[in-house]
Amino acid sequence: MRPAPDLDEPSGFDAFVAKLKARDRISAEEEAALRGLPADERDIGADRIVVRARQRLSESLLLLEGMMCRFKDLPNGKRQIAELNVAGDFVDLHGFTLEYLDHDIMSLTPCRIAAVPHAALRELGETHPRLVRILWFLTNLDAAIHREWELSLGRRSAIGRLAHLLCELRARLALVGLADDKGFDLPLTQAELAECLGLTQVHINRTLRELREAGVLDIRGGRVDIRDLAALERVADFDPYYLYLQRGER
């Protein structure tokens, strides 16, 4: 295990730690333990399958930079993206207890990742039970996001779904400083948005136009320009409580 680095020194772990601190009080000793986790950093190109379903895992990947998604395919070729992952997400932390994943994970952009061996996580469990609860929380947060997507997929209209996804992404990216009220970078094609929302690419195109013509937002060149955030959250029916953004300390 590498020595705990100087806490002031910027590292790829920053987005991750920032996200934890936004939700829980983390002591200096705990932060050092997290930053001291052995982590093999790597770069990955866009549109690469990073983790394959059913593959036995011995490490979990922290996404330092870039965007990834987890998805499942049907034999007929239809694809459903189950969640988007942004910088600071521990994309397959659930693989630590599941041992293999039930879905693939793919990079949507070039990404920088840090691979943390499961052995190190197990060790952390012996020494820092509270940190384990915080990691456990992160996987439960993924489940909460899945539930909100189930609600969208099952019960929201196309425009509501699309607006909701954009609100969620904005909130999650803002947490790591990658979005504000004006907008954010969105490296997704309309076809990929369709795969998130259970719609077709053609219908995404029309729905996007509807949002544009209503003066809500505009997507151009991989960037979401929000014209009227309040209106966006209204059509999305967005309530971020499911993201657990301001949980008290445990």
Place this chain on the structure above:
Amino acid sequence: MRPAPDLDEPSGFDAFVAKLKARDRISAEEEAALRGLPADERDIGADRIVVRARQRLSESLLLLEGMMCRFKDLPNGKRQIAELNVAGDFVDLHGFTLEYLDHDIMSLTPCRIAAVPHAALRELGETHPRLVRILWFLTNLDAAIHREWELSLGRRSAIGRLAHLLCELRARLALVGLADDKGFDLPLTQAELAECLGLTQVHINRTLRELREAGVLDIRGGRVDIRDLAALERVADFDPYYLYLQRGER
């Protein structure tokens, strides 16, 4: 904490422990630690909200008997059930790290539950890190089920969705001895099935008829009679790997 009971003595924990043992090797000492968890047993009527979203939690509920569901509502009144829970499920274990839920939990039948204080789970974390990983696994299993439901809601046809849900339920109920190849008891109305599947009650009725007329199964009087399991799994496109039924030991 009450003393560890005789392991041979039947208890409400049996379905729970059976489910763990089906997936992981549990030592006698570990089983004793689980069964020794303080648990306040209670009975609950059908159609009662058992845990409310946003409510601060200090205990988690193990479902000993009966069926529950977790759901979210839209302001327009539409409801999406995110998961069904059967005997042996730790229905709001995720509340231990989330502190409050993002959804309601409701009983679908009369239920018997055991409430385990979070303090006892925290203590277990200090003494039995491996058991914590097994509990953590259970919440990750819920997330895997959510992902499969996202796939159904986003990409499967009505008949595929319905068949898939019935396959999943059958597999999960079989794990605790409540289903076999012939069928199982299903205490859901067609309206509730619709709320699971993102469809309308009317369409569930028609889809059920389609399955009946194809000789696949018949639902009558709260019981699913499976006529042709292979056909059912074929229209469902069912592959139970996402249920992690035969994981090796960690």
Place this chain on the structure above:
DNA sequence: CGGACAGTTGACCTATTTCAAATGTGGTGG
């Protein structure tokens, strides 16, 4: 300049919803 994709648009189609009414069914009180 050409080729590969991503985005746009129109015309038509269909799975599922909506609305409305009829038919079961199980439980309760008289």
Place this chain on the structure above:
DNA sequence: CCACCACATTTGAAATAGGTCAACTGTCCG
């Protein structure tokens, strides 16, 4: 034992959100 009520199921007819198909238009990059 029957009448009645609430609720679940069934069915038909009409409406629609979103899908499908096919072509055209960027736009980026080598």
